[in-house]
Amino acid sequence: MSDERSIRQLAGDLAAKKLSAVELTDHFLKRIAAHDERLNTLISHSESTARERAAAIDAGTDAGTPLAGVPIAHKDIFCTRGVRTSCGSRMLDNFVAPYDATVVERLAAAGTVSLGKTNMDEFAMGSSNETSFYGAVRNPWHTDYVPGGSSGGSAAAVAAGLVPAATGSDTGGSIRQPAAFCGVTGIKPTYGRVSRYGMIAFASSLDQGGCFARSAEDCAAVLQAMAGFDERDSTSVERAVPDYSAALDAQGDDFLKGMKVGLPKEYFAEGLDDASRQVINAAIAEFEARGAEIVEITLPHTDLAVSTYYVLAPAEASSNLARFDGVRYGYRCDNPVDLEDLYTRSRGEGFGREVQRRIMVGAYVLSAGYYDAYYLKAQKTRRLIARDFSDAFDKVDLIAAPVTQAPAFKLGEKLDDPVSMYLNDVYTLPASLAGLPGMSVPAGFVDGLPVGLQLLAPWFEESRLLGAAHAYQQSTDWHSKRPAGFE
Amino acid sequence: MSLSEEQVRNVARLARLGLDDDQIAEYAGELSNILDVVASLEQADTTDVEPMAHPLDLAARLRADEAVAVQSREDFQAIAPAVAEGVYLVPKVIE
Numbered sequence: 001m002s003d004e005r006s007i008r009q010l011a012g013d014l015a016a017k018k019l020s021a022v023e024l025t026d027h028f029l030k031r032i033a034a035h036d037e038r039l040n041t042l043i044s045h046s047e048s049t050a051r052e053r054a055a056a057i058d059a060g061t062d063a064g065t066p067l068a069g070v071p072i073a074h075k076d077i078f079c080t081r082g083v084r085t086s087c088g089s090r091m092l093d094n095f096v097a098p099y100d101a102t103v104v105e106r107l108a109a110a111g112t113v114s115l116g117k118t119n120m121d122e123f124a125m126g127s128s129n130e131t132s133f134y135g136a137v138r139n140p141w142h143t144d145y146v147p148g149g150s151s152g153g154s155a156a157a158v159a160a161g162l163v164p165a166a167t168g169s170d171t172g173g174s175i176r177q178p179a180a181f182c183g184v185t186g187i188k189p190t191y192g193r194v195s196r197y198g199m200i201a202f203a204s205s206l207d208q209g210g211c212f213a214r215s216a217e218d219c220a221a222v223l224q225a226m227a228g229f230d231e232r233d234s235t236s237v238e239r240a241v242p243d244y245s246a247a248l249d250a251q252g253d254d255f256l257k258g259m260k261v262g263l264p265k266e267y268f269a270e271g272l273d274d275a276s277r278q279v280i281n282a283a284i285a286e287f288e289a290r291g292a293e294i295v296e297i298t299l300p301h302t303d304l305a306v307s308t309y310y311v312l313a314p315a316e317a318s319s320n321l322a323r324f325d326g327v328r329y330g331y332r333c334d335n336p337v338d339l340e341d342l343y344t345r346s347r348g349e350g351f352g353r354e355v356q357r358r359i360m361v362g363a364y365v366l367s368a369g370y371y372d373a374y375y376l377k378a379q380k381t382r383r384l385i386a387r388d389f390s391d392a393f394d395k396v397d398l399i400a401a402p403v404t405q406a407p408a409f410k411l412g413e414k415l416d417d418p419v420s421m422y423l424n425d426v427y428t429l430p431a432s433l434a435g436l437p438g439m440s441v442p443a444g445f446v447d448g449l450p451v452g453l454q455l456l457a458p459w460f461e462e463s464r465l466l467g468a469a470h471a472y473q474q475s476t477d478w479h480s481k482r483p484a485g486f487e
Numbered sequence: 488m489s490l491s492e493e494q495v496r497n498v499a500r501l502a503r504l505g506l507d508d509d510q511i512a513e514y515a516g517e518l519s520n521i522l523d524v525v526a527s528l529e530q531a532d533t534t535d536v537e538p539m540a541h542p543l544d545l546a547a548r549l550r551a552d553e554a555v556a557v558q559s560r561e562d563f564q565a566i567a568p569a570v571a572e573g574v575y576l577v578p579k580v581i582e
Binding site: 359361382 | 563
């Protein structure tokens with residue numbers, strides 16, 4: 001049986017010595033041993049260091065920290081000193097970072113015990129977790145289906161009860177989409193809220209770290225430990241972090257009363273699967289029943305999001321991934337004959353197809369003669385998309401929408417068709433381009449596969465997101481459903 | 488928008504990606520499809536719209552110009568594919 005206690009309960013029971021950190025760590029390590037061969041959620045395992053750390057916590061090392069003894073797993077995009085950080089790529093298969101990412105450091109300082117590193121699409125490029133060098137992750141709700149991506153390992157591990165919480169990163173939907181596909185709660189904070197230091201860069205103006213857990217309450221506890229200014233990240237924002245859990249408690253069940261919730265009509269137009277629409281409508285009815293005022297809004301430039309994103313993100317990626325040169329760390333080809341050969345073969349052999357595709361799209365849109373038509377143009381349409389949201393938030397407090405057009409698809413179904421994979425991100429890309437905080441909250445099922453409700457709030461209003469999701473989770477139990485075979 | 492194999496070869500060279508002819512042919516088709524999707528940007532009216540380089544429109548923060556402790560070269564070189572006597576080794580560059 002998976003441990004059903006919330007993170008707050010676990011932390012309380014650990015602090016009160018009703019539960020030992022070793023016991024709890026062993027519980028989850030056993031579940032990983034029993035189930036992960038089938039799901040492939042972890043790339044690297046840290047059993048022995050996790051047990052040592054748990055024993056030290058039991059001996060009192062982390063007394064007084066908010067999450068002392070709570071197990072966690074980190075997406076393999078976050079650098080961990082002494083544990084391989086592969087980013088899902090052959091390029092970094094041998095890479096052991098000489099330092100910890102700020103997120104890793106802060107969660108360790110908060111008392112968490114890391115059980116391992118979770119599987120992901122290579123360099124976070126993908127929406128199905130099938131581009132990983134370490135093989136696809138399977139969705140615990142139906143193992144013929146994808147878990148979503150790119151943080152698919154983190155989402156599936158939490159869904160299967162292999163760990164109570166896991167970190168993730170979201171560039172175009174890589175937290176919200178896998179959270180929706182796996183039926184867990186996920187939050188992508190405002191750009192700049194969580195430090196990117198030590199989080200391997202994909203598209204630096206979009207990348208943002210966040211987390212997965214079973215409930216909004218659990219996400220609040222984990223995000224609290226991650227968020228906040230970091231002088232080592234020049235895009236980190238100097239702004240106080242509110243007490244998220246206190247915000248949840250303060251208004252509790254009444255959180256949604258009087259809140260104006262906007263439904264962007266573009267997210268409910270053609271393309272949204274009918275059964276998913278019914279699930280989302282039922283969730284919105286619940287918001288209304290709890291006192292929210294529902295209004296229709298428009299985000300008129302939504303249809304530009306896919307093309308804007310697939311110019312800007314590859315452009316930034318082609319620049320960021322130029323650092324992988326086979327010289328200082330990572331994969332190096334055998335017997336290079338000259339420097340050019342060293343670069344081209346190391347990169348030709350070390351990167352997978354999707355990463356190469358995006359690097360080439362990026363190099364193309366940035367190349368002489370095309371810069372204005374693609375890159376500069378996309379930066380302008382990005383502003384139009386962001387303005388849509390600032391206009392909308394003049395009228396509403398919160399936006400509610402589907403996360404995806406349909407539930408999880410089958411493994412292999414879209415792998416050979418990158419464009420159809422890209423179009424799948426249409427509801428998550430706009431908020432990423434605008435840098436807004438967003439969540440995915442379990443809202444029901446279609447044919448046994450989870451459906452997520454997307455919530456978006458104004459910049460830096462993570463408390464509002466978490467509060468709304470928490471209020472919804474007080475009267476619904478979608479977030480506490482467990483996939484068969486993983487109870 | 489269709490990319491020729493020659494254009495793909497050129498982009499691969501710019502990006503220092505060593506690809507064989509089969510790969511070049513496959514990527515030519517795939518990249519053309521992607522650029523077809525992206526082409527819808529042309530239709531957008533962006534007259535008088537300032538490009539947005541950063542989602543929060545914030546000015547870059549400056550830090551104090553103070554020396555800080557850095558990790559040792561040994562830490563970084565321990566993970567390098569080839570080093571000797573404190574330097575990174577690459578194939579001969581100058582004959």
